[in-house]
Amino acid sequence: MSGWACRRDFGRRGRAESGNAFPVKPIEYHEAAEQELLSEIGYLEQRAPGIGRRFFMEVRRAENFIAKFPEAAEEILPSVRKRPLRKFQYSLIYTIQPSTLLILAVAHHRRRPNYWVGRTT
DSSP states (O other): OTTOOOOSOOOOOSBOTTOOSSBOOOEEEOHHHHHHHHHHHHHHHHHSTTHHHHHHHHHHHHHHHHHHOTTSSEEEETTEEEEEOSSSSEEEEEEEOSSOEEEEEEEESSSSTTGGGGGGO
């Protein structure tokens, strides 16, 4: 992918990297959500070099936010929350588990609404 590696270490551990005092919940990806993310990064990078990387950085920004403030995102179904990305028409769809945050989907705002609902069980 144009000279940069997309690492599979999507999870977060411990405290925020900045030394911040906010407790941070680890993030895990549903297997299908991880595939969605990797596919979209590859697709965007093929369309225009650098766009896939920018998309990945926006996903990281959203991950950092929900790790620090898991209940701040809009609840769209019981126990399911949605955090929109700022610069792309995608959202992270996730649930708050006892010890982690589980990302169910990296969902486009207009394509296949609610296709990920079966992943909530």
